[in-house]
Amino acid sequence: MDKKAENQGNQYEIHGDTMALLPIYQEYGELLTKVLEKHQTLVTSEKPKGVIQYNCRYYGSSYRGRKDGATAIMGYRKRAPIVISEHLGIFFIPLESPDNESCIWIAQAHVKQVKPTSPDTSDIIFSNDTFISVNQGKSALETKIHRATHYRFVLELRIKEKKTPYSRSFILP
Template sequence: MNEDVFGSYEITLDTVAILNARDIDYHTVVLEPNDNQVHVKKRPLQLIKAGCLDGGASYNGRREAVIHELCPRKRWNKVPIPVYPQEGIYAFPTHSPDDEYCYWIFYHHVKTIIPHPTNRKKSIVLFKDRKKPLHVKVSYSSLYRQYVRTSHCIMNHIQKNKDRAQLQS
């Protein structure tokens, strides 16, 4: 485990999850493959917003586009975010992004989500490239719904890119 604290963090394909931390020295714990952790001074939503800008659009723009694409008539507060859609990096929040318990989970690292065995208000996320599971204070049905929404977002982007390619050829 890395004990250094970094001022910022750049989201990459190795970003597994971004967790809110309540520590004097840092606000965020970033999970990476092989059970690596990175401690960061910035808050999780700040990292997501910076990643969106690095990926070519604002967080609010990405959020509004996903709502428009998937369900424009419904009010959402836990919208999946295409951080770097051109690289297949999509994240979904476990809670409202402003909530102190909000974690950001990166879709392509999720192996499966299972209900907590003793608490219906919790879930367990198993990752493809981490031994340690992530315990989340969200019901299985709610977290799985977030996972499925993200899948719809990804498929929608893939289809739009195919449609654009066909129009250009």
């Protein structure tokens, strides 16, 4: 059974158990977001892209900044994975243009497997063994997931390379 999101101001805060954001329409056509978490399902009155935008700001950036970062670092211009929090390792993948109201967002870390159900449809199996069916082929989905995984790897490498003992950066020759 779906629960209403009870966060501040009805703004949903993405966290490590958030697996997917699905667009759903209320009885009178209002676009809402069904949030799939590892142990529960919630509904929030925000649109899926609005949830992503709010959480980019919540974790200290902007949606535009996150999108521009993915383009600058990886060259991704369309359907770029969005870093919600690099510290928490939360990366979300839009399954179509984020400007489309029908765009589903999935958390890269929770995708366990993609199973084709036909040439143009697949099931995305999450870390808790639940799944959603989407109108995309396995190859297209796996490409998006691999892009997000590669982006995450590059960011983690950059952070790891820059980690030096604080005192070393101020020693004079």
